[in-house]
Amino acid sequence: MAISIASYNVNGIRAAVRKDLPSWLAENRPDILCLQETKARPAQVDTEPFEELGYHHFWHSAEKKGYSGVATLTTRRPDAVIEGCGMPEYDQEGRILRTDFGDWTLLNCYFPSGTTGDARQAFKMQFLSDFVPWIRDLMAERPRLIVVGDYNIAHTEMDIHDPVRNKKTSGFLPEEREWLSQWFEQGFTDAFRHLNPDKVEYSWWSYRAQARAKNKGWRIDYQSVTDNLADKLRRATHRQEAVHSDHCPVWVEIDLP
8 A cells, every 4th residue: 555755844834834834734635744844842833733634743843942853744643653863962953753653664854954064064974974873773673764854965966956066065065975875875765766767856945046936956855765665666756836945845655554
């Protein structure tokens, strides 16, 4: 049975709700919706529209108010929900939320951005370094994984509108791209690129200079599946009609129990 999983950096859940995110959700009805950069605790959000649509919702919010955070909405109640990865420096920023369904696990992730300066770029690279062994340990326990979210990295020149001018920009640095190449070479499949090897589409656009209207964007939001799930992928798209954020939802349909 194919299930649909949407991943969406909403750049503030309260702002997205004001822009009528619940109507988009009612029209599209993904089985699971993973939100990143919620910038709120659940008590600050009117969750009734989600509940009326039949969604259970789970949150991992940052300690800092109005910052970072992830939330997972699902029509199917998970067997287990685990906040964070056990590393306080990342968990205090609300970056990883795990949900288990039967024999497969979904990770809703918001990778750090390095755009605000050298300190945060170093933090981002340390996160990437620490994330891999943590994932390896999890894979030993839960070998069927789906890792969705805002990775804050454009992988190849196909994934960014101006690769030449951005080659020294955080999010397209050689070391970041190499990390993502190794990620996809060592056990994970890029769902979108697997099903759409030649398609150029983006998931994020700057608010400046009419970038979205001109489609000058970056593909930095991903649905990674362990290689043992690659043959179960059915569809992977960008839902660019959704305009509640500077990102758009990435959508995957996959055969899972």
